Amino acid sequence: MRVIDWLMEGDPAIRWQVMQDLLDADPAEVADERARVAREGWGAALLAARGADGQWAGGAHFPTAEPELPGQPWTSTSHVLTELRLLGLDPRSPEAREVVDDVRRVTCWEHDGQPFWEGEVEPCINGALVTNGVHYGVPVDGVVERLLGKRMADGGWNCEQEHGSTRSSFDSTIAVLEAMAAQERVTDDPRVREARLSGEAYLLERGLLRRRSTGEVVDEDYLRLAFPPRWHYDVLRALEHLRAVGAEPDERMREAIDVVRGKRQGDGTWPLEVRWGGDARIDHGPVGEPNRWITLKALRVLRWAGEDV
Template structure:
Protein backbone atom coordinates (compact mmCIF):
# COMPACT_ATOMS: atom_id res chain seq x y z
CA UNK A 1 0.00 0.00 0.00
CA UNK A 2 1.30 3.46 -0.86
CA UNK A 3 1.64 6.17 1.75
CA UNK A 4 -1.28 8.20 0.37
CA UNK A 5 -3.63 5.20 0.41
CA UNK A 6 -2.51 4.43 3.95
CA UNK A 7 -3.23 7.99 5.03
CA UNK A 8 -6.67 7.84 3.45
CA UNK A 9 -7.48 4.85 5.64
CA UNK A 10 -6.99 7.05 8.70
CA UNK A 11 -9.20 9.33 10.75
CA UNK A 12 -11.35 11.98 9.02
CA UNK A 13 -8.95 14.60 10.43
CA UNK A 14 -6.17 13.03 8.37
CA UNK A 15 -8.25 12.29 5.30
CA UNK A 16 -9.55 15.79 4.67
CA UNK A 17 -6.05 17.25 4.86
CA UNK A 18 -4.70 14.59 2.51
CA UNK A 19 -7.45 15.44 0.02
CA UNK A 20 -6.65 19.16 0.34
CA UNK A 21 -2.86 19.04 0.40
CA UNK A 22 -1.69 15.88 -1.35
CA UNK A 23 -4.31 14.92 -3.93
CA UNK A 24 -6.59 16.59 -6.44
CA UNK A 25 -9.59 16.32 -4.14
CA UNK A 26 -12.39 18.73 -5.03
CA UNK A 27 -13.38 21.48 -2.60
CA UNK A 28 -16.67 19.67 -2.06
CA UNK A 29 -14.95 16.40 -1.20
CA UNK A 30 -12.58 18.17 1.18
CA UNK A 31 -15.46 19.98 2.92
CA UNK A 32 -17.52 16.82 3.24
CA UNK A 33 -14.65 14.90 4.78
CA UNK A 34 -13.80 17.76 7.12
CA UNK A 35 -17.40 17.94 8.34
CA UNK A 36 -17.00 14.38 9.65
CA UNK A 37 -14.45 15.54 12.24
CA UNK A 38 -17.26 16.84 14.46
CA UNK A 39 -19.11 13.54 14.47
CA UNK A 40 -16.54 10.77 13.98
CA UNK A 41 -13.15 9.64 15.16
CA UNK A 42 -10.77 11.71 17.24
CA UNK A 43 -12.79 14.92 16.97
CA UNK A 44 -15.98 13.34 18.22
CA UNK A 45 -14.10 11.60 21.03
CA UNK A 46 -12.57 14.86 22.26
CA UNK A 47 -15.86 16.71 22.04
CA UNK A 48 -17.54 13.98 24.06
CA UNK A 49 -15.07 14.65 26.89
CA UNK A 50 -16.02 18.32 27.21
CA UNK A 51 -17.27 19.48 30.60
CA UNK A 52 -20.80 20.92 30.87
CA UNK A 53 -19.33 24.45 31.22
CA UNK A 54 -17.39 24.15 27.95
CA UNK A 55 -13.95 23.46 29.47
CA UNK A 56 -11.94 20.26 29.43
CA UNK A 57 -10.64 18.61 32.60
CA UNK A 58 -11.88 21.57 34.62
CA UNK A 59 -9.00 23.91 33.80
CA UNK A 60 -7.37 26.26 31.31
CA UNK A 61 -3.72 25.16 31.10
CA UNK A 62 -3.85 22.46 33.79
CA UNK A 63 -6.61 20.08 34.85
CA UNK A 64 -8.52 20.83 38.02
CA UNK A 65 -6.69 19.56 41.08
CA UNK A 66 -3.32 19.32 39.34
CA UNK A 67 -0.51 19.27 41.90
CA UNK A 68 2.53 18.84 39.68
CA UNK A 69 3.45 15.44 41.08
CA UNK A 70 3.24 13.41 37.88
CA UNK A 71 5.61 12.79 34.96
CA UNK A 72 5.74 15.54 32.38
CA UNK A 73 2.76 17.84 32.07
CA UNK A 74 -0.87 16.78 31.71
CA UNK A 75 -2.31 17.63 28.29
CA UNK A 76 -5.99 17.15 29.08
CA UNK A 77 -7.00 20.72 29.96
CA UNK A 78 -8.77 23.20 27.70
CA UNK A 79 -5.79 24.85 26.05
CA UNK A 80 -4.26 21.64 24.72
CA UNK A 81 -7.60 20.10 23.74
CA UNK A 82 -8.63 23.22 21.85
CA UNK A 83 -5.32 23.22 19.98
CA UNK A 84 -5.82 19.56 19.10
CA UNK A 85 -9.34 20.20 17.79
CA UNK A 86 -7.95 22.98 15.64
CA UNK A 87 -5.23 20.68 14.25
CA UNK A 88 -7.91 18.09 13.53
CA UNK A 89 -9.73 20.75 11.55
CA UNK A 90 -12.96 21.03 13.50
CA UNK A 91 -15.13 23.50 11.59
CA UNK A 92 -15.21 26.71 13.66
CA UNK A 93 -18.77 27.28 12.47
CA UNK A 94 -19.96 23.89 13.68
CA UNK A 95 -22.45 23.76 16.52
CA UNK A 96 -19.96 21.89 18.71
CA UNK A 97 -17.26 24.53 18.19
CA UNK A 98 -19.62 27.44 18.83
CA UNK A 99 -20.90 25.82 22.00
CA UNK A 100 -17.40 25.10 23.30
CA UNK A 101 -16.03 28.56 22.55
CA UNK A 102 -18.98 30.26 24.22
CA UNK A 103 -18.44 28.16 27.33
CA UNK A 104 -14.71 28.81 27.41
CA UNK A 105 -15.21 32.54 26.96
CA UNK A 106 -17.67 32.61 29.86
CA UNK A 107 -16.08 30.18 32.29
CA UNK A 108 -12.42 29.81 31.33
CA UNK A 109 -9.92 31.35 33.73
CA UNK A 110 -6.14 31.04 33.67
CA UNK A 111 -4.50 29.41 36.66
CA UNK A 112 -1.88 32.18 36.71
CA UNK A 113 -4.12 34.89 38.15
CA UNK A 114 -7.68 34.11 37.11
CA UNK A 115 -7.55 36.07 33.84
CA UNK A 116 -10.38 35.45 31.41
CA UNK A 117 -9.34 32.78 28.93
CA UNK A 118 -9.27 34.80 25.70
CA UNK A 119 -7.63 37.76 27.47
CA UNK A 120 -4.57 35.54 27.84
CA UNK A 121 -2.06 35.57 30.68
CA UNK A 122 1.61 36.57 31.01
CA UNK A 123 3.60 33.99 29.04
CA UNK A 124 3.87 34.55 25.28
CA UNK A 125 4.04 30.79 24.67
CA UNK A 126 0.56 30.49 26.20
CA UNK A 127 -0.66 33.71 24.63
CA UNK A 128 0.54 32.71 21.16
CA UNK A 129 -1.47 29.51 21.34
CA UNK A 130 -4.46 31.42 22.73
CA UNK A 131 -4.27 33.83 19.80
CA UNK A 132 -4.13 30.91 17.38
CA UNK A 133 -7.18 29.23 18.86
CA UNK A 134 -9.09 32.48 19.23
CA UNK A 135 -8.41 33.54 15.65
CA UNK A 136 -9.29 30.11 14.31
CA UNK A 137 -12.55 29.89 16.25
CA UNK A 138 -13.63 33.47 15.59
CA UNK A 139 -12.86 35.22 18.88
CA UNK A 140 -11.56 38.80 18.95
CA UNK A 141 -8.04 38.46 20.36
CA UNK A 142 -6.67 41.74 18.95
CA UNK A 143 -5.63 43.10 22.39
CA UNK A 144 -3.63 39.93 23.02
CA UNK A 145 -1.96 40.29 19.62
CA UNK A 146 -0.95 43.83 20.52
CA UNK A 147 0.56 42.53 23.73
CA UNK A 148 2.77 39.90 22.09
CA UNK A 149 3.85 42.33 19.36
CA UNK A 150 5.22 44.51 22.13
CA UNK A 151 7.06 41.62 23.72
CA UNK A 152 9.32 40.65 20.83
CA UNK A 153 12.96 40.50 21.87
CA UNK A 154 15.92 42.13 20.17
CA UNK A 155 16.92 38.92 18.38
CA UNK A 156 13.53 38.77 16.65
CA UNK A 157 11.68 36.10 18.59
CA UNK A 158 9.95 35.53 21.91
CA UNK A 159 10.61 33.66 25.16
CA UNK A 160 8.15 32.78 27.92
CA UNK A 161 11.03 33.05 30.41
CA UNK A 162 11.30 36.83 30.01
CA UNK A 163 9.45 37.30 33.29
CA UNK A 164 12.29 35.29 34.88
CA UNK A 165 14.98 37.45 33.32
CA UNK A 166 15.66 35.85 29.94
CA UNK A 167 16.77 38.25 27.21
CA UNK A 168 17.13 35.67 24.41
CA UNK A 169 14.35 34.13 22.38
CA UNK A 170 13.54 30.43 22.31
CA UNK A 171 12.51 28.16 19.45
CA UNK A 172 9.54 26.85 21.43
CA UNK A 173 8.00 30.18 22.35
CA UNK A 174 8.75 31.73 18.98
CA UNK A 175 6.92 29.02 17.02
CA UNK A 176 3.93 29.30 19.39
CA UNK A 177 3.69 33.03 18.73
CA UNK A 178 4.28 32.65 15.00
CA UNK A 179 1.44 30.13 14.72
CA UNK A 180 -0.81 32.58 16.55
CA UNK A 181 0.15 35.58 14.45
CA UNK A 182 -0.35 33.65 11.22
CA UNK A 183 -3.81 32.49 12.30
CA UNK A 184 -4.74 36.05 13.26
CA UNK A 185 -3.45 37.40 9.95
CA UNK A 186 -5.49 34.84 8.04
CA UNK A 187 -8.62 35.69 10.02
CA UNK A 188 -8.36 39.49 9.98
CA UNK A 189 -5.83 40.52 7.35
CA UNK A 190 -3.40 41.57 10.04
CA UNK A 191 -1.38 44.76 10.02
CA UNK A 192 2.01 46.01 8.88
CA UNK A 193 3.30 45.68 12.45
CA UNK A 194 2.11 42.09 12.68
CA UNK A 195 3.68 41.12 9.37
CA UNK A 196 6.96 42.76 10.38
CA UNK A 197 6.97 40.85 13.67
CA UNK A 198 6.12 37.59 11.96
CA UNK A 199 8.91 38.04 9.44
CA UNK A 200 11.29 38.84 12.30
CA UNK A 201 10.31 35.65 14.09
CA UNK A 202 10.80 33.65 10.92
CA UNK A 203 14.23 35.21 10.48
CA UNK A 204 15.11 34.16 14.04
CA UNK A 205 14.47 30.55 13.02
CA UNK A 206 16.18 30.86 9.65
CA UNK A 207 19.35 32.40 11.07
CA UNK A 208 19.63 29.23 13.14
CA UNK A 209 18.86 26.90 10.23
CA UNK A 210 15.74 25.87 12.18
CA UNK A 211 17.59 23.87 14.83
CA UNK A 212 21.10 25.19 15.52
CA UNK A 213 22.54 27.62 18.03
CA UNK A 214 23.51 30.91 16.41
CA UNK A 215 26.57 31.23 18.65
CA UNK A 216 28.21 27.83 18.01
CA UNK A 217 26.29 26.17 15.19
CA UNK A 218 25.63 23.17 17.42
CA UNK A 219 22.24 21.48 17.58
CA UNK A 220 20.30 23.61 20.05
CA UNK A 221 18.25 20.72 21.48
CA UNK A 222 18.33 17.08 20.35
CA UNK A 223 14.52 16.93 20.49
CA UNK A 224 14.31 19.59 17.77
CA UNK A 225 15.35 16.84 15.35
CA UNK A 226 12.74 14.41 16.67
CA UNK A 227 9.42 14.45 14.83
CA UNK A 228 6.74 14.64 17.49
CA UNK A 229 2.95 14.70 17.52
CA UNK A 230 1.03 16.18 19.18
CA UNK A 231 3.58 18.90 19.76
CA UNK A 232 1.60 21.23 22.08
CA UNK A 233 4.04 24.04 23.01
CA UNK A 234 7.16 22.21 21.83
CA UNK A 235 9.19 22.92 18.71
CA UNK A 236 10.74 20.54 16.22
CA UNK A 237 11.99 20.98 12.67
CA UNK A 238 8.90 19.46 11.06
CA UNK A 239 6.66 21.83 12.96
CA UNK A 240 8.86 24.75 11.93
CA UNK A 241 8.89 23.72 8.27
CA UNK A 242 5.15 23.08 8.18
CA UNK A 243 4.59 26.55 9.62
CA UNK A 244 6.78 28.13 6.92
CA UNK A 245 4.97 26.15 4.22
CA UNK A 246 1.59 27.24 5.58
CA UNK A 247 2.77 30.84 5.79
CA UNK A 248 3.61 30.81 2.10
CA UNK A 249 7.30 31.40 2.72
CA UNK A 250 9.66 31.11 -0.20
CA UNK A 251 12.05 28.18 0.26
CA UNK A 252 15.32 29.53 1.63
CA UNK A 253 18.74 27.83 1.51
CA UNK A 254 18.85 28.06 5.30
CA UNK A 255 15.92 25.62 5.45
CA UNK A 256 17.73 23.00 3.38
CA UNK A 257 19.43 21.13 6.19
CA UNK A 258 16.17 20.77 8.12
CA UNK A 259 14.33 19.67 4.98
CA UNK A 260 16.92 17.02 4.23
CA UNK A 261 16.75 15.80 7.82
CA UNK A 262 13.00 15.31 7.45
CA UNK A 263 13.53 13.59 4.11
CA UNK A 264 16.13 11.28 5.65
CA UNK A 265 13.58 10.07 8.18
CA UNK A 266 11.38 8.61 5.46
CA UNK A 267 11.14 4.82 5.75
CA UNK A 268 11.55 2.44 2.80
CA UNK A 269 7.76 2.05 2.62
CA UNK A 270 7.32 5.82 2.18
CA UNK A 271 6.07 6.50 5.69
CA UNK A 272 7.52 8.40 8.66
CA UNK A 273 7.70 7.11 12.21
CA UNK A 274 6.62 8.84 15.40
CA UNK A 275 9.86 9.82 17.12
CA UNK A 276 8.47 11.30 20.30
CA UNK A 277 5.34 12.18 22.24
CA UNK A 278 5.57 14.88 24.92
CA UNK A 279 5.47 13.21 28.33
CA UNK A 280 2.23 13.57 30.26
CA UNK A 281 -1.36 12.50 30.69
CA UNK A 282 -3.60 12.61 27.60
CA UNK A 283 -7.26 11.90 26.86
CA UNK A 284 -6.24 9.20 24.37
CA UNK A 285 -3.44 8.54 21.89
CA UNK A 286 -3.58 9.98 18.38
CA UNK A 287 -0.94 7.56 17.08
CA UNK A 288 0.00 3.91 17.51
CA UNK A 289 3.08 4.70 19.59
CA UNK A 290 6.66 5.93 19.42
CA UNK A 291 8.65 4.07 16.82
CA UNK A 292 5.53 3.13 14.88
CA UNK A 293 4.40 4.60 11.53
CA UNK A 294 2.82 8.00 12.11
CA UNK A 295 0.02 9.32 9.94
CA UNK A 296 0.48 12.83 11.33
CA UNK A 297 4.20 12.92 10.60
CA UNK A 298 3.72 11.32 7.19
CA UNK A 299 1.02 13.83 6.22
CA UNK A 300 3.05 16.82 7.35
CA UNK A 301 6.36 15.58 5.93
CA UNK A 302 4.83 14.84 2.52
CA UNK A 303 3.30 18.28 2.22
CA UNK A 304 6.50 19.98 3.37
CA UNK A 305 8.54 18.07 0.80
CA UNK A 306 5.97 18.75 -1.93
CA UNK A 307 6.21 22.46 -1.16
CA UNK A 308 10.00 22.43 -1.08
CA UNK A 309 10.50 20.27 -4.12
CA UNK A 310 8.03 22.26 -6.23
CA UNK A 311 10.26 25.33 -6.02
CA UNK A 312 13.68 25.86 -7.50
CA UNK A 313 14.35 28.85 -5.25
CA UNK A 314 16.74 26.77 -3.14
CA UNK A 315 18.86 25.61 -6.08
Protein backbone atom coordinates (compact mmCIF):
# COMPACT_ATOMS: atom_id res chain seq x y z
CA MET A 1 0.00 0.00 0.00
CA ARG A 2 1.22 3.48 -0.78
CA VAL A 3 2.05 5.52 2.31
CA ILE A 4 -0.37 8.24 1.21
CA ASP A 5 -3.17 5.67 0.98
CA TRP A 6 -2.30 4.43 4.48
CA LEU A 7 -2.37 7.98 5.82
CA MET A 8 -5.74 8.60 4.19
CA GLU A 9 -7.17 5.62 6.07
CA GLY A 10 -6.54 7.46 9.32
CA ASP A 11 -8.52 9.90 11.44
CA PRO A 12 -10.06 13.03 9.84
CA ALA A 13 -7.39 15.04 11.68
CA ILE A 14 -4.76 13.22 9.61
CA ARG A 15 -6.69 13.18 6.36
CA TRP A 16 -7.34 16.89 6.02
CA GLN A 17 -3.68 17.71 6.64
CA VAL A 18 -2.53 15.11 4.12
CA MET A 19 -4.94 16.57 1.58
CA GLN A 20 -3.71 20.10 2.22
CA ASP A 21 0.03 19.60 2.71
CA LEU A 22 0.89 16.53 0.61
CA LEU A 23 -1.82 16.26 -2.05
CA ASP A 24 -2.49 19.97 -2.71
CA ALA A 25 -6.20 19.19 -2.75
CA ASP A 26 -8.92 21.71 -3.51
CA PRO A 27 -9.35 24.02 -0.47
CA ALA A 28 -13.08 23.36 -0.36
CA GLU A 29 -12.48 19.61 -0.14
CA VAL A 30 -9.89 20.19 2.58
CA ALA A 31 -12.36 22.33 4.55
CA ASP A 32 -15.05 19.66 4.27
CA GLU A 33 -12.69 17.02 5.61
CA ARG A 34 -11.45 19.30 8.37
CA ALA A 35 -15.02 19.94 9.53
CA ARG A 36 -15.26 16.24 10.41
CA VAL A 37 -12.67 16.69 13.20
CA ALA A 38 -15.37 18.08 15.50
CA ARG A 39 -17.79 15.26 14.74
CA GLU A 40 -15.70 12.10 14.35
CA GLY A 41 -12.70 10.28 15.72
CA TRP A 42 -10.13 11.85 18.01
CA GLY A 43 -11.54 15.37 17.90
CA ALA A 44 -15.05 14.26 18.77
CA ALA A 45 -13.69 12.09 21.58
CA LEU A 46 -11.77 15.00 23.09
CA LEU A 47 -14.79 17.29 22.89
CA ALA A 48 -17.00 14.62 24.47
CA ALA A 49 -14.59 14.32 27.41
CA ARG A 50 -15.31 17.87 28.54
CA GLY A 51 -16.91 18.04 31.95
CA ALA A 52 -20.33 19.44 32.80
CA ASP A 53 -18.58 22.59 34.05
CA GLY A 54 -17.31 23.34 30.54
CA GLN A 55 -13.64 22.42 31.08
CA TRP A 56 -11.50 19.30 31.17
CA ALA A 57 -10.45 17.56 34.39
CA GLY A 58 -11.94 20.43 36.38
CA GLY A 59 -9.22 22.98 35.78
CA ALA A 60 -6.52 24.63 33.71
CA HIS A 61 -3.30 22.66 34.01
CA PHE A 62 -2.74 20.69 37.23
CA PRO A 63 -6.24 19.99 38.59
CA THR A 64 -7.15 16.91 40.59
CA ALA A 65 -10.88 17.03 40.04
CA GLU A 66 -11.05 13.59 38.41
CA PRO A 67 -10.32 10.98 41.11
CA GLU A 68 -9.85 8.23 38.52
CA LEU A 69 -6.99 10.26 37.00
CA PRO A 70 -4.94 11.36 40.02
CA GLY A 71 -2.24 13.89 39.19
CA GLN A 72 -2.93 13.60 35.47
CA PRO A 73 -0.66 15.84 33.42
CA TRP A 74 -2.21 15.65 29.94
CA THR A 75 -5.98 15.51 30.48
CA SER A 76 -6.71 19.05 31.68
CA THR A 77 -8.03 22.05 29.79
CA SER A 78 -4.76 23.61 28.61
CA HIS A 79 -3.47 20.33 27.20
CA VAL A 80 -6.71 19.36 25.49
CA LEU A 81 -6.99 22.79 23.85
CA THR A 82 -3.49 22.26 22.46
CA GLU A 83 -4.32 18.77 21.25
CA LEU A 84 -7.50 19.96 19.53
CA ARG A 85 -5.47 22.67 17.80
CA LEU A 86 -2.96 20.10 16.59
CA LEU A 87 -5.83 17.99 15.27
CA GLY A 88 -7.03 21.06 13.39
CA LEU A 89 -10.37 21.75 15.08
CA ASP A 90 -11.82 24.60 13.03
CA PRO A 91 -11.87 27.62 15.39
CA ARG A 92 -14.99 28.93 13.62
CA SER A 93 -16.97 25.78 14.34
CA PRO A 94 -19.82 25.90 16.88
CA GLU A 95 -17.99 23.33 18.97
CA ALA A 96 -14.85 25.46 19.19
CA ARG A 97 -16.80 28.65 19.97
CA GLU A 98 -18.64 26.92 22.80
CA VAL A 99 -15.37 25.64 24.26
CA VAL A 100 -13.71 29.05 24.11
CA ASP A 101 -16.67 30.75 25.77
CA ASP A 102 -16.87 28.17 28.56
CA VAL A 103 -13.15 28.32 29.26
CA ARG A 104 -13.30 32.11 29.40
CA ARG A 105 -16.20 31.90 31.83
CA VAL A 106 -14.96 29.11 34.12
CA THR A 107 -11.28 28.25 33.91
CA CYS A 108 -8.58 29.82 36.09
CA TRP A 109 -4.92 28.95 36.54
CA GLU A 110 -3.99 26.98 39.61
CA HIS A 111 -0.88 29.14 40.07
CA ASP A 112 -2.65 32.26 41.30
CA GLY A 113 -6.25 32.06 40.17
CA GLN A 114 -5.71 34.10 37.02
CA PRO A 115 -8.42 33.87 34.33
CA PHE A 116 -7.26 31.30 31.78
CA TRP A 117 -6.82 33.53 28.74
CA GLU A 118 -4.78 36.03 30.78
CA GLY A 119 -1.98 33.50 31.06
CA GLU A 120 0.27 31.99 33.66
CA VAL A 121 3.90 32.77 34.59
CA GLU A 122 6.08 30.20 32.80
CA PRO A 123 7.11 30.94 29.20
CA CYS A 124 6.49 27.37 28.04
CA ILE A 125 2.93 27.41 29.40
CA ASN A 126 2.29 30.91 28.11
CA GLY A 127 3.75 29.96 24.73
CA ALA A 128 1.14 27.25 24.30
CA LEU A 129 -1.55 29.62 25.57
CA VAL A 130 -0.69 32.28 22.97
CA THR A 131 -0.55 29.73 20.15
CA ASN A 132 -3.94 28.40 21.24
CA GLY A 133 -5.39 31.85 21.78
CA VAL A 134 -4.50 32.98 18.28
CA HIS A 135 -5.86 29.75 16.83
CA TYR A 136 -9.18 30.10 18.65
CA GLY A 137 -9.47 33.84 17.99
CA VAL A 138 -8.92 35.00 21.57
CA PRO A 139 -6.92 38.24 22.14
CA VAL A 140 -3.75 37.38 24.06
CA ASP A 141 -1.74 40.58 23.63
CA GLY A 142 -1.01 40.88 27.34
CA VAL A 143 0.52 37.40 27.44
CA VAL A 144 2.59 38.20 24.36
CA GLU A 145 3.97 41.27 26.16
CA ARG A 146 4.96 39.03 29.07
CA LEU A 147 6.79 36.66 26.71
CA LEU A 148 8.58 39.51 24.96
CA GLY A 149 9.82 40.69 28.35
CA LYS A 150 11.08 37.22 29.27
CA ARG A 151 13.44 36.84 26.30
CA MET A 152 16.96 36.07 27.49
CA ALA A 153 20.27 37.55 26.37
CA ASP A 154 21.09 34.58 24.12
CA GLY A 155 17.85 35.07 22.17
CA GLY A 156 15.67 32.30 23.58
CA TRP A 157 13.54 31.55 26.64
CA ASN A 158 13.70 29.31 29.71
CA CYS A 159 10.94 28.42 32.18
CA GLU A 160 13.65 28.15 34.85
CA GLN A 161 14.57 31.83 34.49
CA GLU A 162 12.62 32.70 37.63
CA HIS A 163 14.74 30.14 39.50
CA GLY A 164 18.01 31.72 38.37
CA SER A 165 18.74 30.18 34.98
CA THR A 166 20.72 32.51 32.72
CA ARG A 167 20.64 30.38 29.54
CA SER A 168 17.77 29.54 27.27
CA SER A 169 16.40 26.03 26.84
CA PHE A 170 15.33 24.30 23.65
CA ASP A 171 12.06 23.15 25.25
CA SER A 172 10.90 26.60 26.35
CA THR A 173 12.19 28.31 23.23
CA ILE A 174 10.26 26.15 20.75
CA ALA A 175 7.02 26.78 22.64
CA VAL A 176 7.53 30.54 22.52
CA LEU A 177 8.64 30.45 18.88
CA GLU A 178 5.35 28.79 17.94
CA ALA A 179 3.57 31.53 19.88
CA MET A 180 5.47 34.34 18.16
CA ALA A 181 4.76 32.80 14.76
CA ALA A 182 1.06 32.60 15.60
CA GLN A 183 0.97 36.18 16.84
CA GLU A 184 2.69 37.40 13.68
CA ARG A 185 -0.33 36.22 11.73
CA VAL A 186 -2.58 38.66 13.57
CA THR A 187 -0.31 41.63 14.29
CA ASP A 188 2.23 43.80 12.52
CA ASP A 189 4.24 44.45 15.71
CA PRO A 190 7.91 44.31 14.58
CA ARG A 191 8.97 43.23 18.08
CA VAL A 192 7.15 39.93 17.61
CA ARG A 193 8.97 39.15 14.38
CA GLU A 194 12.30 40.19 15.87
CA ALA A 195 11.73 37.94 18.88
CA ARG A 196 10.84 35.01 16.63
CA LEU A 197 13.96 35.49 14.55
CA SER A 198 16.17 35.72 17.62
CA GLY A 199 14.75 32.51 19.03
CA GLU A 200 15.21 30.74 15.71
CA ALA A 201 18.79 31.99 15.58
CA TYR A 202 19.39 30.53 19.05
CA LEU A 203 18.33 27.08 17.79
CA LEU A 204 19.97 27.34 14.38
CA GLU A 205 23.32 28.39 15.83
CA ARG A 206 23.22 25.01 17.55
CA GLY A 207 22.17 23.07 14.45
CA LEU A 208 18.77 22.44 16.11
CA LEU A 209 20.30 19.75 18.31
CA ARG A 210 23.85 20.49 19.56
CA ARG A 211 25.50 22.49 22.31
CA ARG A 212 27.29 25.50 20.91
CA SER A 213 30.06 25.15 23.53
CA THR A 214 31.06 21.51 22.94
CA GLY A 215 29.22 20.40 19.80
CA GLU A 216 27.62 17.51 21.71
CA VAL A 217 23.97 16.61 21.27
CA VAL A 218 22.12 18.60 23.92
CA ASP A 219 19.74 15.79 24.87
CA GLU A 220 19.20 12.42 23.20
CA ASP A 221 15.47 12.93 23.77
CA TYR A 222 15.61 15.72 21.17
CA LEU A 223 16.22 13.03 18.56
CA ARG A 224 13.13 11.00 19.54
CA LEU A 225 9.92 11.83 17.71
CA ALA A 226 6.70 12.15 19.69
CA PHE A 227 3.07 13.05 19.18
CA PRO A 228 1.72 15.03 20.86
CA PRO A 229 5.02 16.72 21.72
CA ARG A 230 3.59 18.19 24.95
CA TRP A 231 6.18 20.66 26.33
CA HIS A 232 9.10 18.71 24.88
CA TYR A 233 11.41 19.75 22.07
CA ASP A 234 12.46 17.46 19.26
CA VAL A 235 14.10 18.06 15.89
CA LEU A 236 10.94 17.32 13.92
CA ARG A 237 8.99 19.86 15.95
CA ALA A 238 11.67 22.47 15.23
CA LEU A 239 11.68 21.70 11.52
CA GLU A 240 7.88 21.83 11.42
CA HIS A 241 8.06 25.32 12.91
CA LEU A 242 10.60 26.48 10.35
CA ARG A 243 8.52 25.00 7.54
CA ALA A 244 5.39 26.73 8.85
CA VAL A 245 7.03 30.18 8.93
CA GLY A 246 8.37 29.77 5.40
CA ALA A 247 12.06 29.62 6.31
CA GLU A 248 14.46 28.68 3.53
CA PRO A 249 16.15 25.34 4.30
CA ASP A 250 19.89 25.79 4.77
CA GLU A 251 22.96 23.99 6.08
CA ARG A 252 22.18 24.82 9.71
CA MET A 253 19.14 22.55 9.40
CA ARG A 254 20.85 19.82 7.43
CA GLU A 255 21.78 17.49 10.28
CA ALA A 256 18.30 17.66 11.78
CA ILE A 257 16.76 16.93 8.38
CA ASP A 258 19.13 13.99 8.00
CA VAL A 259 18.06 12.68 11.41
CA VAL A 260 14.41 12.76 10.38
CA ARG A 261 15.08 11.15 6.99
CA GLY A 262 17.17 8.46 8.61
CA LYS A 263 14.26 7.30 10.77
CA ARG A 264 12.18 6.30 7.75
CA GLN A 265 11.40 2.58 7.77
CA GLY A 266 11.55 0.18 4.87
CA ASP A 267 7.82 0.48 4.23
CA GLY A 268 8.08 4.27 3.91
CA THR A 269 6.57 5.08 7.30
CA TRP A 270 8.02 6.60 10.47
CA PRO A 271 7.48 5.13 13.95
CA LEU A 272 6.36 6.85 17.13
CA GLU A 273 9.51 6.81 19.23
CA VAL A 274 8.33 8.09 22.60
CA ARG A 275 5.11 8.80 24.46
CA TRP A 276 5.63 11.34 27.21
CA GLY A 277 4.49 9.93 30.53
CA GLY A 278 1.16 10.45 32.19
CA ASP A 279 -2.47 9.78 31.47
CA ALA A 280 -3.84 11.03 28.16
CA ARG A 281 -7.31 11.23 26.68
CA ILE A 282 -6.35 9.83 23.26
CA ASP A 283 -3.98 7.02 22.29
CA HIS A 284 -2.22 8.11 19.11
CA GLY A 285 -0.53 4.77 18.58
CA PRO A 286 1.98 2.41 20.20
CA VAL A 287 5.62 3.32 20.59
CA GLY A 288 7.81 1.57 18.03
CA GLU A 289 5.04 1.08 15.48
CA PRO A 290 4.37 3.02 12.25
CA ASN A 291 2.63 6.24 13.21
CA ARG A 292 0.50 8.40 10.97
CA TRP A 293 1.29 11.63 12.83
CA ILE A 294 5.05 11.20 12.66
CA THR A 295 4.86 10.05 9.04
CA LEU A 296 2.71 13.02 8.00
CA LYS A 297 4.99 15.50 9.70
CA ALA A 298 8.18 13.92 8.38
CA LEU A 299 6.86 13.81 4.82
CA ARG A 300 5.84 17.45 4.78
CA VAL A 301 9.17 18.52 6.30
CA LEU A 302 11.09 16.57 3.66
CA ARG A 303 8.86 18.00 0.97
CA TRP A 304 9.58 21.52 2.24
CA ALA A 305 13.30 20.68 2.28
CA GLY A 306 13.10 19.87 -1.43
CA GLU A 307 13.54 16.12 -1.08
CA ASP A 308 11.70 13.55 -3.15
CA VAL A 309 8.97 12.05 -0.97
